[in-house]
Amino acid sequence: MRLTAPLVDSDTERSRKDTEARPPASGARGRPRSEATDAAILDAAMAEMAERGYARMSIDAIAARAGVSKPTIYLRHAGKAELATAALAAFQQRALPRPTGDTRADLVAILRHLRRGVERPFGMAMIGTVLAEEAHTPELLSLFRERLVAPRRAALRGVLEAARDSGELREDADLDAAVAALVGAYYAQYLAGRPFPRAWPTPVVDVVLGGLCRRA
Amino acid sequence: MRLTAPLVDSDTERSRKDTEARPPASGARGRPRSEATDAAILDAAMAEMAERGYARMSIDAIAARAGVSKPTIYLRHAGKAELATAALAAFQQRALPRPTGDTRADLVAILRHLRRGVERPFGMAMIGTVLAEEAHTPELLSLFRERLVAPRRAALRGVLEAARDSGELREDADLDAAVAALVGAYYAQYLAGRPFPRAWPTPVVDVVLGGLCRRA
């Protein structure tokens, strides 16, 4: 039974659960594990981690939220850290927008996608917790990078590379720095506690694409 | 007795401790409160918070690290949250570089200053913990913004405004987006797990100042 709505959106997909610490015995003897239970646990863990942070998230709360008992969780995951990483590994963000060939519009679309993730309740807290736990549970940060950060950066980089190859950009443009500036602007703005204007992605893209200096 | 080296750098200055919940009585009666103990507690708290995060940081560990007993801490700080905020408030980053009038050099200097803060051991974990604790202990994030984030943003903005006023920048430049892109690039790069090239600030400043697009 679901106790609360899951953190993930409806168009979220769950990836294959091949990261479990305690795989079910091969052969199909006995009652098979419920896939719905598997998913409920991972959803609950993800939600708790986002809302309360890894350190504060409690197995008890996850069990209650997923509507299962604690041993049911431990049967699937070796411990708190493994549960958290499994939840993160299973988490799939919304599909990134497909590039259209219009560089500016594509960049804005990707930043809009990022914004939805960051503005989701506790989205920044989730980023915070993986950073805060780096020393204690480094897998969280690596997984976060692999699952959430890297795809977005790749998408941005793809758009920029295409633009460069088509001659839209300067040959010597540092695309790495550009990608960092584009996505980082969100983090910086949030950390500064400043409100996001309605059409926030546009000015950022404009700055990065066009620069601040007066044209010759 | 100091158990560990302090987190703060040698050129760090400690700000006035006016956030204490139980201020020492004015006048000089009785045994004076040891200033070395005051500092040791705040240093230890800051270090524990950076290394383990606010949720995991324990008063016991802070007491041990500072070489004092727990009641000595509670004499000065009303609770864990107050101790953490006091440590944050007392933490003074290195002085920001003074602007020279050379826009590009000034921006690079400020970003270099930021980089030293972020690359300090557990620097990003500190940012992570204030973000992760936003729901539970919002004072941490607001204090962090006030003490660390805002001054840097103001410095960056000052340099950019001067440049705009002197005609160096386009009149319509969105300085807010530019500041976010400049400092955010660090966060994004760290979160991506990518190494920082030797002269990292330069490409970022170049992108923001000059833009990616080919000039007309």
Add this chain to the structure above:
Amino acid sequence: MRLTAPLVDSDTERSRKDTEARPPASGARGRPRSEATDAAILDAAMAEMAERGYARMSIDAIAARAGVSKPTIYLRHAGKAELATAALAAFQQRALPRPTGDTRADLVAILRHLRRGVERPFGMAMIGTVLAEEAHTPELLSLFRERLVAPRRAALRGVLEAARDSGELREDADLDAAVAALVGAYYAQYLAGRPFPRAWPTPVVDVVLGGLCRRA
């Protein structure tokens, strides 16, 4: 959540434990809660409260005395106050003597019953602690009144009312004052530190009855 239990039960040593803050799930799934442990905890709590008083009674000591761990206690009782009230609620004094119709003998029998309670080791200390805690933990006193004081008063009053109805006592006899004088004599004697003579109840009953009986 229930703070007090209903007024059920007449003869069983331990009343039904429906005052628990975290009741066991109905149905028989999972490991059943040990009834021996339930009882051991309540007994230990009652003993500690009588011996050391509510304020001094520690969960640690109760756990040790009951031979269980502290979380085992917290599984059953929401906190120290709830544990103490549960112990008090579960405590059942010896059954009161049944009235025989002989007024004087019945009163003496009830006072003898009271005396056994008061002379039990720490019996008066138990009364003391519920009085001392009135400001801090008023449930203790109300439960004590409900479970221990009220039944005895009712029994005494019943005997006196029967005697009055049968014409043995004066019509205008103040039964309330008489009941108070009868049971209060014990408290006063104890508080005075005076030894209880062998047949103590008899003189008290004689003093009080003499005042109530119809004059010749």
Add this chain to the structure above:
Amino acid sequence: MRLTAPLVDSDTERSRKDTEARPPASGARGRPRSEATDAAILDAAMAEMAERGYARMSIDAIAARAGVSKPTIYLRHAGKAELATAALAAFQQRALPRPTGDTRADLVAILRHLRRGVERPFGMAMIGTVLAEEAHTPELLSLFRERLVAPRRAALRGVLEAARDSGELREDADLDAAVAALVGAYYAQYLAGRPFPRAWPTPVVDVVLGGLCRRA
């Protein structure tokens, strides 16, 4: 400086402080101890003990209430137990009413005096705490008996003996039981949680006296 009104009434007298654990050095060298401070400490201790009970009363709170520092207290009293007993020893209740020769009126007057003590805020809590602490700090109960209980019992007994000697009472009346019934009625009524009628002492005296008086 007095922080709060003292528990004791204005017509309360303080007895000689010859129970101090640490008497001042003989000879009058150095600054003499302030008698006002002595009294403030004892008043504060008495009030705290009545309000919170011996176990919960804290030296810190007493110091604050008395407007002194903790070492000032420890200079005069060897520890918490000694402070509490000193406070109790120094406590003098209102003077008992002088007997007039009218037995019934004298008894009522003494019970009225008792009632004022019992109904004083925390009066019963004070009785409770000395009972609760009997195992831990038996001096409290002995002192309470000596200072508060015994004088009242003696007064009651005096009135009754005079009445017996003057032929008002039966020769064989058990005065001990009668005294216990008279004062105990208060304790019992309070413990039962029943309200005290306006003229409460009268019915109690009537019940007890009726039993003692020679029949017509």
Add this chain to the structure above:
DNA sequence: TATGAATGAGTGTTCATTCAT
């Protein structure tokens, strides 16, 4: 003499984890 600072030993409570059914 008096102060404020400092402390060792606890307090009630919670949590990740394992056990018994």
Add this chain to the structure above:
DNA sequence: CATGAATGAACACTCATTCAT
């Protein structure tokens, strides 16, 4: 397979008492 019961280790915080000024 799944449950509820049980636990060792920790947690933030407090108190009676002593120290240094």
